[in-house]
Every structure is written in C-alpha cells, then in structure tokens.
Amino acid sequence: MTKRVIVKTDTYRDSVILMRISNSITEVEGVQQAAIVMATALNKDLLENLDLLIEDVVEATPSDLVIAIEAKDEASIEVALLEVDRLLTTRETSEEGEVIPKTLSSAIRELPNANLVMISVPGEYASREATKALRRGLNVFLFSSNVSIEDEVKLKQLAVENGLLMMGPDCGTAIINNVVLGFGNSVRKGTIGIVSAAGTGLQQVSTIIHDEDFGISQAIGIGGNDLSKDVGGLMMIEGIKRLAEDSATEAIVLISKPPDKEVSNRVLEAAKRSNKPVVVIFLGGTSEEIERHSVVSAATLEDTSKAVCALMKGKQPTRTIFTAERNEVVALADSESKEFTSDQQFIRGLYTGGTLCSEALVILSPLLGTIYSNSPLKQEYNLENSSMSKDHTCVDMGSEEFTVGRPHPMIDYTLRKQRIIREGEDPKTAVILLDVVIGYGSHDNPAGELIPPIKEARDAAKKEGRRLSFVANIVGTDLDHQNLRKQQKQLEEAGVIVMPSNAQAVRLAALIATKGTIADLLFEEDT
Amino acid sequence: MNDPTPKNHPRENMTFRDNFSAVSIGSVAALRMTKGVEGQVHSVFRRVINLEIPNEGLISLVGSEIGRGPLYISVEIPPHIDFTTISVERGDRVIRDENLVKVSANILDISLENAVLWEPMKQFSDIVAYSDIESNLTILLRLATRFGNHSDLYQLLKCYKSFVDDDKELTELNPVSRMALPQVMKLLDAIKLGNTENIVQSVMKLVGLGPGLTPAADDFLVGLMLSIFYMAENSNPGKIRVQDALNDIQSCIHGRTTRISEEFLLQAAIGNGNEIIQTLLEALLTSNKIDLEQSAHKVMSFGGTSGIDMIIGIIFGVNMMLSDAYTKSHLF
Numbered sequence: 001m002t003k004r005v006i007v008k009t010d011t012y013r014d015s016v017i018l019m020r021i022s023n024s025i026t027e028v029e030g031v032q033q034a035a036i037v038m039a040t041a042l043n044k045d046l047l048e049n050l051d052l053l054i055e056d057v058v059e060a061t062p063s064d065l066v067i068a069i070e071a072k073d074e075a076s077i078e079v080a081l082l083e084v085d086r087l088l089t090t091r092e093t094s095e096e097g098e099v100i101p102k103t104l105s106s107a108i109r110e111l112p113n114a115n116l117v118m119i120s121v122p123g124e125y126a127s128r129e130a131t132k133a134l135r136r137g138l139n140v141f142l143f144s145s146n147v148s149i150e151d152e153v154k155l156k157q158l159a160v161e162n163g164l165l166m167m168g169p170d171c172g173t174a175i176i177n178n179v180v181l182g183f184g185n186s187v188r189k190g191t192i193g194i195v196s197a198a199g200t201g202l203q204q205v206s207t208i209i210h211d212e213d214f215g216i217s218q219a220i221g222i223g224g225n226d227l228s229k230d231v232g233g234l235m236m237i238e239g240i241k242r243l244a245e246d247s248a249t250e251a252i253v254l255i256s257k258p259p260d261k262e263v264s265n266r267v268l269e270a271a272k273r274s275n276k277p278v279v280v281i282f283l284g285g286t287s288e289e290i291e292r293h294s295v296v297s298a299a300t301l302e303d304t305s306k307a308v309c310a311l312m313k314g315k316q317p318t319r320t321i322f323t324a325e326r327n328e329v330v331a332l333a334d335s336e337s338k339e340f341t342s343d344q345q346f347i348r349g350l351y352t353g354g355t356l357c358s359e360a361l362v363i364l365s366p367l368l369g370t371i372y373s374n375s376p377l378k379q380e381y382n383l384e385n386s387s388m389s390k391d392h393t394c395v396d397m398g399s400e401e402f403t404v405g406r407p408h409p410m411i412d413y414t415l416r417k418q419r420i421i422r423e424g425e426d427p428k429t430a431v432i433l434l435d436v437v438i439g440y441g442s443h444d445n446p447a448g449e450l451i452p453p454i455k456e457a458r459d460a461a462k463k464e465g466r467r468l469s470f471v472a473n474i475v476g477t478d479l480d481h482q483n484l485r486k487q488q489k490q491l492e493e494a495g496v497i498v499m500p501s502n503a504q505a506v507r508l509a510a511l512i513a514t515k516g517t518i519a520d521l522l523f524e525e526d527t
Numbered sequence: 528m529n530d531p532t533p534k535n536h537p538r539e540n541m542t543f544r545d546n547f548s549a550v551s552i553g554s555v556a557a558l559r560m561t562k563g564v565e566g567q568v569h570s571v572f573r574r575v576i577n578l579e580i581p582n583e584g585l586i587s588l589v590g591s592e593i594g595r596g597p598l599y600i601s602v603e604i605p606p607h608i609d610f611t612t613i614s615v616e617r618g619d620r621v622i623r624d625e626n627l628v629k630v631s632a633n634i635l636d637i638s639l640e641n642a643v644l645w646e647p648m649k650q651f652s653d654i655v656a657y658s659d660i661e662s663n664l665t666i667l668l669r670l671a672t673r674f675g676n677h678s679d680l681y682q683l684l685k686c687y688k689s690f691v692d693d694d695k696e697l698t699e700l701n702p703v704s705r706m707a708l709p710q711v712m713k714l715l716d717a718i719k720l721g722n723t724e725n726i727v728q729s730v731m732k733l734v735g736l737g738p739g740l741t742p743a744a745d746d747f748l749v750g751l752m753l754s755i756f757y758m759a760e761n762s763n764p765g766k767i768r769v770q771d772a773l774n775d776i777q778s779c780i781h782g783r784t785t786r787i788s789e790e791f792l793l794q795a796a797i798g799n800g801n802e803i804i805q806t807l808l809e810a811l812l813t814s815n816k817i818d819l820e821q822s823a824h825k826v827m828s829f830g831g832t833s834g835i836d837m838i839i840g841i842i843f844g845v846n847m848m849l850s851d852a853y854t855k856s857h858l859f
Binding site: 017020035101106122 | 606
C-alpha cells in the first residue's frame with residue numbers, strides 16, 4: 001500500500017465539486033481510501049485517525065484543501081491525482097486548453113482585438129448579448145435560436161446603422177476570411193461570395209464550388225428569417241453590398257427559400273446593382289422574377305454551384321439531372337429495385353440538414369406527388385407525429401422537436417440510427433435517403449455511425465424477403481478532417497449508393513422507389 | 528472583405544465590464560456593504576462570489592436561483608454565466624460606489640438600485656401543536672433517511688438510539704460519524720442541562736469536522752442552532768435555555784473552521800438562516816400552506832451534502848426541544 005497527501009493552499013472549491021472529486025477518486029482502481037477535506041483542526045484529527053496525516057498537513061490552515069489518498073500502488077495514486085487535477089480546474093477550457101469565456105466582456109478581455117463574436121447562449125439571453133456586442137462595435141455570428149422576430153429586426157437595424165454584420169439569429173454556418181464559423185466545410189479560398197439564409201444550403205453550394213476547382217471569398221450566413229416580410233432582407237442586402245464592394249469577390253451567390261414578394265424585389269434589385277455576376281436560388285420558387293432582374297436563377301443547390309462556376313469561366317450555366325449517363329443511372333435503379341416486394345414503394349428521407357430536406361421535397365413533389373414532412377411544402381402534408389413516417393416522407397431531424405436537450409443530429413447520430421432501423425421495419429419502405437454532412441462541427445466518423453444500423457435494417461428486411469435500398473450524398477470536401485474518400489468508401493462497401501449531390505441522390509431515390517417508371521419524366525429536361 | 532467596423536468606432540475606448548442587477552440584498556449584507564465600503568474578493572465559484580469586508584465579515588454575491596439569505600446579494604444572472612470564467616480572482620478589490628458594487632478593476636458591476644431588502648422572518652403565525660410538529664418531524668426524518676445516504680453524517684440518523692445504549696457499535700460507523708456521534712450526544716445533553724462547559728467542549732470537537740467547504744458537522748450545527756432558535760421563538764419551550772446555549776456555541780466557533788462556514792455558523796447562532804431553511808422550519812412548525820416535502824428537497828439539494836447535514840441537525844434540534852417540552856415525543 002502507498003499513500004500520498006497533497007495540500008493545496010488557499011484553495012476553495014464548492015462542496016459539490018469536492019464531493020465529485022471524492023467519489024471519482026474512490027472509484028479509481030486500486031484506491032483503498034481517500035479524504036478530500038479542508039485543513040481544519042478536527043479534520044487533521046480525522047486524517048490522523050485514518051493514518052493519512054503528514055507534516056505538511058499539520059502546518060496547513062482551514063483555507064487549505066487536503067487531498068489524501070491511500071492506494072495499492074503508485075500507478076493508482078497517479079491516476080487518482082490526474083482525476084483530481086481535472087476536476088479542480090475551475091475554468092472550462094477547450095480541448096486545446098483555451099479558456100472558454102461565458103460572457104461577452106470576459107471574451108473581449110481574452111481577445112481584445114477581435115472584431116467578431118460568436119454567440120451561442122440560451123435564446124432568452126441571445127438578443128441581449130448580441131445587442132451588447134453590436135454596441136461595442138463587434139460583428140456578430142448568432143448561433144442561438146428562439147429569438148423573436150422583433151428582436152431580430154432591431155439587431156439587424158442596429159448592425160446596418162453601425163456598418164456591422166449581424167449573422168443570425170439561428171445562423172449555423174458562415175465562412176469569413178476563410179475561417180469557418182459554426183458548422184461548415186474546409187473549402188478553397190477563391191473569388192465567389194455567398195450570402196445564405198440556409199445553413200446546409202451554404203455547405204452544399206460551397207463544397208460543390210470547391211469540387212469545381214473554384215473557391216469562396218466570403219460566405220455570409222444570415223439566418224432563416226432574414227427574407228421574411230418583417231425582417232425585409234436587411235442582412236441579405238447588406239451582404240450583397242459587402243460582396244459588391246469586396247475586390248476579392250468576382251461573383252455572388254444568394255441562397256434562400258422563396259422570400260416575401262416585396263423583399264424579393266429589393267434583394268434582386270440589390271443583386272443587380274452589384275454589377276457582378278449573381279446566381280440566385282430561392283429554393284422552391286419560380287425563376288421568372290429572378291431573371292427579370294438580370295441575374296441567373298437556379299433550381300437546385302447543385303445547379304447554383306455549377307452555374308456560378310460556369311459564369312466564372314465565361315460559359316452559359318446548364319442544368320444537371322445526373323452526372324452519369326442515363327442508361328447507367330437507369331441500370332443502377334433497376335438493380336436496386338428488382339428485388340423489391342410489391343408493397344415496397346416509399347422513400348424515407350432522414351435529413352440532418354434542413355435545406356437539404358427542403359430541396360428533397362421540392363424535387364420529389366412534382367415527381368411523386370404528396371411528400372409528408374415535419375417541414376412540408378404545404379401544411380396539409382405535415383406529419384402528425386414527426387417520429388412516424390407516412391407514405392413518402394422526408395424528415396428534417398435537425399428541427400426543434402428532435403434537438404431539445406440533445407446535440408444536433410450532425411453531431412449525435414443516435415436518433416437517426418434508431419429511425420433507420422424503424423423505417424427498415426416498415427414493409428412499405430423502398431429507399432432510405434440520407435444526407436451525410438462532414439466538416440467542422442460534425443461527427444468525426446458519420447459513416448462509422450451509419451453503417452451498423454444500415455446493416456441491421458438490411459439484414460432484418462432480408463429475413464422478411466425484402467431488399468432495402470440506401471442512397472446518400474456526402475456534403476463535404478477532400479479537405480475536411482473526416483476524410484471524404486474514406487467516408488464514401490465505407491458507405492459504398494456497406495451497399496449505400498453515394499451520389500455527387502443531394503439533388504442527384506434525391507432523383508435516384510425517386511427512380512429506384514418507382515422502379516424506373518418515372519425515367520422519362522425525370523430526364524425530359526435533359527433531352 | 529476588409530474589417531467592416533468603421534474606423535472611428537469608439538470600441539478601443541470602451542472598458543468591458545460585465546454588469547448585472549441585484550434583485551435582493553440580505554439584512555446583514557446591507558449593513559456590511561454600505562456606501563463607500565471597500566473589501567476584497569474572498570473566493571469565486573460558478574455562481575457565487577464571496578466578499579470579505581474588513582471589520583465586518585463575509586457577504587456573498589449569488590445567482591438568484593440560490594435564493595435569499597442574510598449574507599446574500601442575490602443577482603439576476605443568466606444561467607449560462609459562470610463567475611469563474613470572468614477573471615475575478617481572490618484578493619481583487621471590491622468597492623461600493625453609490626448603488627454599484629464594483630468587483631475587480633473593470634470586470635464586474637452589480638447594481639443595487641432595484642435590490643429589495645430581505646430579512647429573515649423569525650416568528651411565524653399559526654404554530655401547530657407539538658403532536659403535529661412531531662408528525663412533521665417524522666416526515667422529515669423519513670425523507671432524510673431515504674435521500675440523505677450520501678452524507679457522512681447520515682449514520683447519525685440510523686444509529687442514534689442504539690448508540691445511546693451501546694458504545695461498542697461506534698466502530699461500525701464511518702470515520703466522520705464515529706467522531707461526531709459522541710460529541711453530538713454530549714452537546715444535546717449539555718444544552719438540555721445548561722452545562723456551558725460541556726457545550727463548549729463538544730462544540731470544539733465538532734466545528735470543522737468533515738468534508739466539504741462548509742464541513743459536515745458545521746452544517747449539522749447550523750441546522751441544530753436554527754431549529755432550536757425557531758422552536759424557542761415560536762413554540763412554548765420547556766426548560767431549555769436556548770439563548771444561553773447559542774451564546775456558548777457562538778463563543779467557540781472562531782478560527783476552527785473555514786471562513787465561509789464560520790460565517791454561516793455565527794449567523795445561525797443569532798437565528799439568521801437562509802430563506803430555504805426558514806421555509807422548511809415554517810413548514811415544520813406551522814399550518815401555513817407550505818409543502819414540507821418540497822421545501823425539504825430544496826434544502827437537501829443545497830451544496831454537496833450541506834443541505835442534508837443541516838436537515839440532520841434540524842431533526843436532532845427539534846427532537847430535543849420536543850422531548851424537553853412534550854413528554855410524548857419518542858422520535859428516536
């Protein structure tokens with residue numbers, strides 16, 4: 001047996017922490033007894049009774065903390081002491097050891113020359129912190145949601161008055177001076193600027209631009225409500241202005257769901273005034289209004305990316321249905337669907353990205369009719385219970401009902417894994433459609449998370465004489481730390497068909513679910 | 528994109544202080560933290576900053592969820608704020624400047640403008656009969672027995688009666704209870720008999736004993752002292768001279784425990800307890816519609832084991848007063 005007694009002078013920790021330390025140490029293998037006490041006279045007697053009193057403790061005062069451990073060997077003591085050090089640390093630090101400030105003022109004191117602050121605090125306090133930041137001359141990236149529209153308007157007006165950016169609220173993604181804020185991907189620095197009211201929309205567009213050998217100058221996230229009537233596109237217009245004035249930006253992309261009509265007009269006028277090539281996607285909207293303002297309209301995120309790259313090359317934008325040849329795609333769909341039972345007919349889209357889910361709905365609706373969702377295109381297609389699919393369904397699993405008290409599904413795959421298995425049990429499920437978003441903020445190994453439930457669902461279906469098809473798109477680049485190629489390989493080895501974009505994945509899923517019967521409809525624009 | 532901040536923005540000239548508003552100030556804190564007073568930061572925790580005011584004592588800035596107390600300045604702080612991350616350090620200067628408590632140079636301001644004075648209520652209305660107090664105490668004992676087993680003094684509850692009869696079973700107790708139990712027995716007998724010498728001797732063997740920033744036996748004594756104070760103030764006491772006993776206990780606290788615990792003990796000796804303890808005692812002693820179990824749970828969740836240790840002290844204190852004044856009492 002061996003003992004170690006440490007005195008930490010003038011050390012105060014609250015009793016909850018001391019209790020936690022005590023419980024933690026006694027659970028370390030090899031530790032026989034431990035005492036974590038303040039060095040009062042009676043506690044010294046206590047330590048003496050436990051045969052844990054040493055000279056240093058005799059000299060200690062009631063404001064000193066004594067940690068006394070008796071264990072079977074030195075190794076156990078060392079493990080226990082590491083645990084003590086970890087729990088005694090009062091300041092929350094990141095993995096790199098940097099202090100994580102919890103107030104704006106303390107953050108500014110840590111980094112006085114910062115000109116941007118990322119705020120992620122409970123929604124109730126987000127507006128207050130963002131206002132303080134703007135008043136202090138800081139640009140703001142506001143990750144928090146549950147900020148009222150009224151507050152959002154005030155924040156953005158304050159930002160515009162002070163010549164600042166107010167990204168958010170509910171902004172998940174931005175790339176400023178090649179630094180990713182929130183979720184986002186490692187992309188090449190370049191000359192294409194983006195202003196986006198859609199987080200995974202920004203991610204899909206920026207990564208495809210990267211794949212096309214172009215790069216991003218700035219990608220300004222503005223939050224999902226910016227183009228509503230109340231907010232009036234304040235930050236979209238401000239973002240367009242910035243990119244228009246930015247000498248490093250040669251072309252601009254705007255991404256949003258269809259805005260309010262008046263707002264749309266103001267935004268498009270601003271785009272026109274930029275005097276730079278602009279590509280606009282108002283996902284699910286029509287192109288006429290956009291094209292009347294002499295800017296390019298695109299219907300999908302992929303087309304948006306490729307359109308702006310085409311303009312940069314001085315070429316006309318084209319549409320992409322599939323990058324592979326028709327016969328190849330049709331053959332693939334046939335191979336996937338030939339073992340379907342007669343009941344198997346539905347697509348179940350399980351999305352972590354809200355915009356990607358919306359894009360799926362926009363593409364699938366004209367092809368398949370009614371698509372149910374928890375963020376449907378029409379209210380009548382709203383799922384009664386987001387956890388229970390109905391017919392064709394695409395679910396945004398990043399929405400609030402799935403994320404209260406839990407990490408976002410791009411980080412924590414638990415719910416999606418469970419859902420994959422549940423969808424696989426439904427004898428009517430034909431195709432399970434997935435987005436796999438890598439990059440900053442996302443899980444380190446999404447494929448590793450997805451493969452076990454995919455295999456389980458497949459095996460269970462096989463026992464019942466069914467074959468399940470899985471189609472996915474990986475949103476990411478070769479620079480992302482999850483290793484895109486490796487993720488793709490793992491998924492393909494598990495029998496998942498990985499498509500180059502969400503739009504292509506969605507179309508393929510539709511082709512498979514309908515056993516190829518919609519091929520002509522699908523390809524008619526390509527002929 | 529260039530730095531979009533306008534060049535003439537006065538950001539560089541601003542000091543970046545965190546500022547919050549106090550919602551209440553305890554009576555003792557108000558007396559100690561008068562205008563112009565200067566002091567020092569004693570200790571910093573996640574939601575508490577303790578301030579040492581020279582020649583006065585400690586007061587505490589606490590998040591409002593902790594509740595009100597005679598030493599507390601209760602502050603409206605968003606739940607995500609952690610005082611340990613805002614660079615307030617032990618030894619930093621504190622000054623009351625008009626209605627602002629300024630903590631550390633340029634770091635933290637607490638506005639007292641809207642702070643409401645809070646004073647502990649020492650006399651209750653609608654005191655119930657002893658038999659009802661005993662019933663309530665039985666409920667409290669049941670709760671403490673069920674939920675308090677993480678405290679080192681928990682064994683006092685289970686073993687009290689048997690150890691009155693048989694000292695040999697002391698060895699089965701954990702080290703803290705083993706040291707505490709004989710002194711607790713001695714203290715209670717001494718209080719009943721008004722034996723100052725024994726009160727002092729037993730208290731000197733209890734103050735500072737046990738784990739915790741406020742050692743377990745100190746919290747027990749806080750509960751004990753407050754319970755006998757409130758019983759004496761509110762019910763028809765027996766022969767116990769409570770005030771003398773409290774004076775005796777008070778006389779031997781100084782220097783024997785942590786600064787923070789010492790302060791709580793000294794306040795308890797004059798009947799000053801936090802609001803959650805006051806509410807629990809009111810639930811025990813009155814027919815005012817206060818949920819006893821709910822208030823007990825609130826106290827039990829205080830600190831690591833501080834709350835449960837206080838409750839154990841309350842149980843012993845009230846039981847002692849009942850057994851003195853009400854011969855039918857047989858809790859243990």
